[in-house]
Each structure stands twice: as C-alpha cells, then as structure tokens.
Amino acid sequence: MEIKNEKQEYTITVYTENQVGLLNRIAIIFSRRKINVESLNTSPSEVQGIHRFTIVVMESRDVVLKVVRQIEKQVEVLKAYFNTNDEIVWQELALYKVLSDEITEKVKVERLLREFGARAVAIRKDFIVFETTGHREETNKLMEALAPFGLVEFVRSARVAIIKESAGFHEKLKDFEKREPGEEVIENEYLGKREAVFTM
Amino acid sequence: MEQKQLTGSQAVLEACIAEGVDTIFGYPGGAIMPIYDALYDYKEKLNHVLVRHEQGGIHAGQGYARTSGLVGVVFATSGPGATNLVTGLADAMIDSTPLVCITGQVFAHLLGTDAFQETDVINITMPVTKWNYQITDAEEIPAVLAKAFYLARSGRPGPVLIDITKNAQLQNFNYPGYTPCNHIRSYRPKPVIRKEYIDEAVALINNAKKPLVIFGQGVLLGKAENEFKKFIEKSGMPAAWTILGLSALPTDHPQNVGMLGMHGNYGPNVLTNDCDVLIAVGMRFDDRVTGRLDKYAKQAKIIHLDIDPSEIDKNVKADVGVWGDCKETLPLLTLGIEQKDRSEWLAVFADYTKQEYEQCIEPEMFPSKEEMTMAEVIRNVNEITKGNAVMVTDVGQHQMVTCRYAKFNQSRSNVTSGGLGTMGFALPAAIGAKFGAQDREVIAVIGDGGFQMTLQELGTIMQTGVAVKIIILNNQFLGMVRQWQELFNDKRYSFVDIESPNYVMLAKSYGIEGAKVEHRKDLVDAVKTMLAHKGSYLLEVMVGKENNVFPMVPQGCSVSEIRLK
Numbered sequence: 161m162e163i164k165n166e167k168q169e170y171t172i173t174v175y176t177e178n179q180v181g182l183l184n185r186i187a188i189i190f191s192r193r194k195i196n197v198e199s200l201n202t203s204p205s206e207v208q209g210i211h212r213f214t215i216v217v218m219e220s221r222d223v224v225l226k227v228v229r230q231i232e233k234q235v236e237v238l239k240a241y242f243n244t245n246d247e248i249v250w251q252e253l254a255l256y257k258v259l260s261d262e263i264t265e266k267v268k269v270e271r272l273l274r275e276f277g278a279r280a281v282a283i284r285k286d287f288i289v290f291e292t293t294g295h296r297e298e299t300n301k302l303m304e305a306l307a308p309f310g311l312v313e314f315v316r317s318a319r320v321a322i323i324k325e326s327a328g329f330h331e332k333l334k335d336f337e338k339r340e341p342g343e344e345v346i347e348n349e350y351l352g353k354r355e356a357v358f359t360m
Numbered sequence: 361m362e363q364k365q366l367t368g369s370q371a372v373l374e375a376c377i378a379e380g381v382d383t384i385f386g387y388p389g390g391a392i393m394p395i396y397d398a399l400y401d402y403k404e405k406l407n408h409v410l411v412r413h414e415q416g417g418i419h420a421g422q423g424y425a426r427t428s429g430l431v432g433v434v435f436a437t438s439g440p441g442a443t444n445l446v447t448g449l450a451d452a453m454i455d456s457t458p459l460v461c462i463t464g465q466v467f468a469h470l471l472g473t474d475a476f477q478e479t480d481v482i483n484i485t486m487p488v489t490k491w492n493y494q495i496t497d498a499e500e501i502p503a504v505l506a507k508a509f510y511l512a513r514s515g516r517p518g519p520v521l522i523d524i525t526k527n528a529q530l531q532n533f534n535y536p537g538y539t540p541c542n543h544i545r546s547y548r549p550k551p552v553i554r555k556e557y558i559d560e561a562v563a564l565i566n567n568a569k570k571p572l573v574i575f576g577q578g579v580l581l582g583k584a585e586n587e588f589k590k591f592i593e594k595s596g597m598p599a600a601w602t603i604l605g606l607s608a609l610p611t612d613h614p615q616n617v618g619m620l621g622m623h624g625n626y627g628p629n630v631l632t633n634d635c636d637v638l639i640a641v642g643m644r645f646d647d648r649v650t651g652r653l654d655k656y657a658k659q660a661k662i663i664h665l666d667i668d669p670s671e672i673d674k675n676v677k678a679d680v681g682v683w684g685d686c687k688e689t690l691p692l693l694t695l696g697i698e699q700k701d702r703s704e705w706l707a708v709f710a711d712y713t714k715q716e717y718e719q720c721i722e723p724e725m726f727p728s729k730e731e732m733t734m735a736e737v738i739r740n741v742n743e744i745t746k747g748n749a750v751m752v753t754d755v756g757q758h759q760m761v762t763c764r765y766a767k768f769n770q771s772r773s774n775v776t777s778g779g780l781g782t783m784g785f786a787l788p789a790a791i792g793a794k795f796g797a798q799d800r801e802v803i804a805v806i807g808d809g810g811f812q813m814t815l816q817e818l819g820t821i822m823q824t825g826v827a828v829k830i831i832i833l834n835n836q837f838l839g840m841v842r843q844w845q846e847l848f849n850d851k852r853y854s855f856v857d858i859e860s861p862n863y864v865m866l867a868k869s870y871g872i873e874g875a876k877v878e879h880r881k882d883l884v885d886a887v888k889t890m891l892a893h894k895g896s897y898l899l900e901v902m903v904g905k906e907n908n909v910f911p912m913v914p915q916g917c918s919v920s921e922i923r924l925k
Contacts, residue, residue, distance in 0.1 A: 176546070177546050180494075181482060181483070181486065181492075184483060184486055185486055188486055188487050192487065225673070226670070226673070226674055229669055229670035229674075230670050232669075232670070233668065233669070233670050235490070235491045235511060235544065235546065235547045236546050236547075237546060238545070238546045333545075336545045336546065337545045
C-alpha cells in the first residue's frame with residue numbers, strides 16, 4: 161500500500177471517558193510538538209457515557225500516527241482513529257449576522273442566501289441570523305459573498321465527522337470491558353496491517 | 361453491619377498499607393497537615409523519611425523504586441511543595457519509574473481563588489505524569505488510590521500524582537475497605553502479543569549473520585532478566601545496553617559487549633552500523649543512543665520489542681514491532697530461535713574492545729599521569745565491592761565514567777537519571793536506593809557540581825542514619841559542559857569553573873564521617889576505609905581538572921563516527 165506522507169488534513173476521532181482535564185491532556189500532545197489544532201469538537205458519542213473528540217490537524221501521516229498513539233496511551237482514552245478527508249463524512253456549521261435593513265433593501269442578498277441554502281434562525285427588527293452547514297469552503301463562500309453587504313458577525317463551529325467504515329463503538333466497548341481482551345479487538349484495519357496491531 | 365468511619369487522611373494511609381508500602385518520603389506543610397496528623401498514629405506501620413526538600417523526597421522515592429522494584433511513595437504539601445516535585449516527576453516519567461505522589465491542596469471551596477499556597481498542580485504536572493487526579497471528596501480516596509498504585513506499576517510504569525484538598529483529608533466518611541484495582545476499561549497495560557510478529561522476528565534472527573541485541577530498562581522493569589539471558593544465550597548474540605538497561609545482564613557475561621551511545625563502547629556503536637539485524641528490547645532509541653538518526657543502522661532489519669505501542673516507530677522505524685511485555689515475548693522468541701554459535705561475530709566486538717582498551721580504557725583505569733582519573737576511582741571501588749554494590753550516579757562526566765567502568769553482578773544495581781539528566785539526583789536517590797535495598801551497599805558517585813544542587817539531603821542522612829557511601833569526584837569544573845566547550849567552543853570556558861566548600865567539614869557538621877584524597881598513593885586505603893565504615897561516609901577525590909570522557913559520538917554525528925580521542 162502506498163502511503164502519502166505530505167501534510168494534509170487529518171481528522172482524529174478519539175473515544176474517551178468523561179473526565180475533567182482530559183481535554184488538556186490531549187491538547188498537550190499537540191502543543192508539545194508545536195502542532196496547531198485547526199478544529200476541535202467534543203460531544204457525546206453513540207455510546208452513553210463515552211465522549212467523542214473530533215480533532216482536525218494539518219500534518220503528515222507519520223506525525224499523525226505518532227500523535228494518535230500518544231493520545232491512545234492516555235489512561236482515559238479508549239480508542240483513537242485518524243482519517244483522511246476521503247474516509248469521512250463531515251460538516252461544519254456557520255452563523256452569519258446581517259443587518260435587517262440590508263436584507264430587506266437589497267434583493268441580491270436574499271437571492272444569495274437562498275442560493276447557499278441558508279436558514280434564518282433568528283429574525284429581529286434590527287438584524288437577522290442565518291445558518292448554513294457544510295464544508296469549510298462552502299461556509300466560507302457565503303461569508304465572502306455577504307461581506308460587501310455588512311456582515312456584522314460570523315462564526316463557524318468545529319468539524320464533526322463520521323468515519324465511513326466505522327461500525328460504531330458499542331461492540332468495541334464490550335471488548336474493552338473484558339479483563340482479557342480477545343484478539344478480536346483489532347482496530348483501524350483500514351490503515352493497513354501495521355496499525356491493526358498497535359491497538360490492544 | 362455498621363461501617364467503619366475513617367477520615368480521608370486515614371483512608372490514604374490505609375491505602376498505602378494495603379499496597380504494601382513500607383517507606384514514605386515526604387515533607388509536611390499546611391495543606392497536607394491532616395495526613396501528617398493521621399501519620400502520627402501510623403508510625404509503627406509506615407516509616408516516614410523526613411527529607412530536606414521535596415525534590416529530594418521525590419528523587420529518594422525514585423531511588424527506592426529503582427532498587428526495590430516497588431512503587432515509591434512521596435508526600436508533599438500544596439503550592440511550593442507540589443511545584444518542587446516537578447523535576448522529579450519529569451525524571452520519573454521519562455525513566456518510567458513507578459511513583460505515587462500525594463500532594464495536599466487548599467480547601468475545595470478555595471480552589472481557583474489564589475488562596476495561600478494554592479497552585480494548579482494538576483495542570484502543572486499533566487505532561488509529566490502518567491496519570492493525575494484531584495480528590496475533593498473523601499469518598500473517592502480508596503478507589504482513586506487503588507487506581508493510582510495500579511497505574512504507577514502496571515504496563516510501562518510511571519509517576520502518578522494525586523492532589524487531595526484539605527477538606528477531603530479532614531472529612532469523615534463510611535470506609536468501605538480497600539479493594540486493589542486491576543482493571544480500568546480505558547487502559548490496556550499490555551498489548552496483545554501477536555504471533556505473526558513473533559514468527560517474523562524469529563525468522564529474521566535465524567537468518568541473521570550478524571545480529572546485535574540492544575537492551576534497555578524494559579528488561580529490568582519487566583523483571584525479565586532471566587528470560588533475556590536465555591534468549592541471548594540460545595542464539596549466541598552479542599548484547600549491548602543503554603545506561604538504564606545497565607545491570608540487567610552481568611558485566612562479565614561473555615555476550616555483554618558493553619554500552620551504547622554517546623560515551624558508550626567502541627564496538628557496539630560502530631557495529632550498530634554493521635549488523636544485519638538489530639534487536640531492540642525495552643528501549644526507546646533516545647538520541648543519546650542513536651546519534652544521527654538518518655545514519656543509524658540503515659543497513660539492518662530492525663526488530664523492536666516494547667510494551668508501549670507509542671514507542672514503536674517513534675524514532676527508528678521497525679521492520680518488525682513486537683508489542684508486548686518482554687517477560688512474555690522473549691520466551692516466545694527463545695522458543696523459536698535456533699541455537700547458534702556466533703563466536704566469529706563476537707570476535708569482531710572483541711577486536712574493537714581491544715582497540716578501545718589500548719587507547720581509552722587502560723590510560724583511564726591505570727593512568728600513568730600524575731593526576732587521578734575518575735575511572736581509577738571506580739576501578740578501586742570495583743576491586744572491593746566485586747560488583748555487588750548499588751551504584752547511584754548524578755549527571756555528567758562521572759556518570760558516564762561510572763556507567764562505563766563500574767562492575768555489576770546483580771540486577772537493579774544502577775540508579776541514574778538517564779532521560780532527563782537531572783543534576784542533583786544522586787544524593788537523594790541514593791538515600792531512597794538504600795531504603796529500597798537495605799542489605800546492599802549503596803554508593804553514590806557524584807560530581808562537585810551536582811552534589812551542590814541537593815546537598816541539603818545530608819540532613820536526611822544525618823537524621824535517619826541511613827548508611828550511604830558518597831564519593832565526590834571533584835574536578836573543580838562542571839566537567840561535561842567544560843569538555844564540550846573545549847571540543848566544540850574553542851575552550852571558551854563559560855561559567856563552568858565551580859568552587860566547592862570543604863566537603864569533609866560539611867559532612868562532619870552533619871555528623872557524617874569523611875575524607876579527602878588528593879594523591880594516588882592514598883586512594884586505595886581511602887576507598888577501603890570508606891567501604892569498611894559502618895555508617896554513611898563521604899569521600900572526596902580530587903581528579904584531573906581537564907580530563908575528558910572518551911569515546912564520544914559528537915552531536916550530529918553517526919554512531920560509527922565515534923571518536924576515541
């Protein structure tokens with residue numbers, strides 16, 4: 161299997177216990193190597209009580225592999241995966257605040273919002289807040305398009321991602337709860353034979 | 361049934377007893393006073409060693425853990441007490457030493473308010489602990505401490521810090537008893553051993569013409585000395601050690617070809633770049649061992665045995681990564697490998713040893729010049745101890761010389777700060793080492809620089825009467841830095857000229873016997889007197905001011921570019 165090692169976007173998915181301070185433990189692993197975290201999201205996962213971190217970095221595969229192993233080594237981390245963009249489905253959410261006058265006066269703005277599939281989430285006399293979801297390029301485009309019309313505020317959420325090949329964590333957790341994990345607890349099979357083994 | 365009421369403090373001490381702790385190194389203070397108050401009633405069961413500085417306490421805990429193979433336990437108070445532990449935690453983290461450190465913390469309701477002696481010790485110590493946790497409710501104490509001891513000693517060992525707020529120490533609660541921890545669902549101490557990698561490794565070793573085994577502390581931590589010996593003996597392979605692997609294999613073992621790395625032996629360094637299969641056991645390819653990485657063992661197939669999956673491929677890409685505890689993986693390899701005679705290959709090492717002996721070792725061990733050398737001091741110690749003592753070293757030239765020349769027959773006999781290179785480590789670590797191995801002779805070899813960093817611990821020796829032998833090798837310089845300045849900075853000796861107090865008088869003021877040797881004719885007797893002395897003893901030896909440690913792999917060079925002079 162040919163492995164590309166140039167810097168690219170990797171999405172790291174980490175399943176963890178819910179523990180104070182764990183975010184810091186994970187963040188330290190990146191900052192220690194002077195890696196900038198492009199996006200970070202924590203949320204519940206498909207399994208009750210298990211948290212899921214989604215972290216995006218721009219790095220080479222070699223470095224990401226080492227970082228993921230060091231993340232997985234943390235006591236409260238159950239499992240960490242890393243994937244390239246073609247292995248995941250992901251979305252980001254963006255909010256745009258625009259002055260109501262602008263919208264009502266300029267037909268072009270209305271057309272723009274419709275074109276980008278934006279939804280109004282708050283409508284007030286003075287301003288309106290729109291929302292879109294999509295990839296960064298998509299949410300960026302609307303921001304750029306709105307800029308000339310007095311975009312008052314813009315904010316974008318972290319990436320959330322689903323791994324296409326993943327079967328979820330329910331079954332794996334059962335293996336983790338066993339005292340003697342079976343050979344079945346093989347992970348990241350999509351990453352080639354080598355990585356299959358580093359999990360316990 | 362009525363449950364027993366205990367305070368949080370008592371529960372901490374009950375946990376220590378249940379975990380088989382016999383010695384605690386610590387220093388009291390405001391926020392840990394309830395635990396010390398409880399300790400007053402546990403004096404019969406728990407021996408507490410009052411150190412002179414928390415850094416001394418944690419290094420003593422490390423020394424204890426390294427000689428005993430048990431978890432070292434350290435108590436300190438909040439704020440400065442806790443921050444003084446940081447160097448020791450970093451040292452224990454990088455050298456995989458099992459420790460449980462318990463720090464007091466301000467009352468929970470004061471957290472985050474900049475209360476007196478409050479510091480955010482959890483966040484300060486996060487990168488230098490295997491795990492840390494803050495307890496604010498006494499109910500958590502039994503389970504958290506059970507987890508702490510389990511994490512410290514299992515898998516790849518490391519330091520754990522538990523911060524306990526004062527209210528939790530004082531709190532009365534229904535004590536459910538102590539249940540040791542042996543499973544945490546998110547933590548896998550040992551990876552599952554995969555047979556296909558064992559088979560691949562066996563095949564590589566069996567087909568190898570010139571295999572070289574390099575081993576580290578993993579062999580000691582895994583208590584796999586016998587398994588390791590059987591493994592190398594069956595296949596007849598030469599084995600070289602990192603300084604933390606030292607003493608896992610007796611010095612005189614015919615297949616022990618010496619030390620790796622920057623000041624290691626000539627043969628194992630040069631031949632790392634000549635072997636066809638390199639088998640790394642429980643070591644992590646530190647840059648001091650590998651030298652320049654892109655010229656390190658490029659011709660060889662690399663087999664890497666480690667319990668920590670994140671070590672495989674971290675610095676050196678392994679052809680076969682054998683994940684697992686070496687106590688289990690080594691016998692599996694031994695089973696598969698063929699009995700081989702590799703005397704021809706061993707003879708190549710012997711050849712290099714001969715060259716090194718003539719050019720480096722002999723002139724240092726048996727110097728003809730007037731000045732004394734560090735190596736001849738170690739030779740004199742060897743002649744009396746016969747390799748049965750525990751040698752504790754600080755950091756610098758004397759450390760390299762001691763590791764190179766000291767003889768070892770027994771495992772767990774070399775205590776040094778390897779990864780972090782902490783000057784000031786040796787004196788407190790030697791105190792702990794002696795508590796961890798009370799029936800053994802413990803000799804601390806320390807430079808004049810490092811000794812002055814933690815010499816307050818002479819007070820601990822005085823008060824406990826612990827029989828530690830101290831050799832100060834005084835070259836009146838911060839020798840290792842001076843050596844580099846001589847070799848690489850045109851002898852611009854920038855702030856390496858260090859003066860010393862009268863060490864013998866200093867020792868005397870602590871009630872410790874001592875002597876100073878300035879001439880070779882007095883050396884043998886002085887070493888004899890020191891080792892014959894019942895209690896602690898300080899021997900200062902004036903050695904050549906500008907002696908260098910050779911061989912040396914200069915920084916940025918490949919291991920095969922090692923210089924003999």
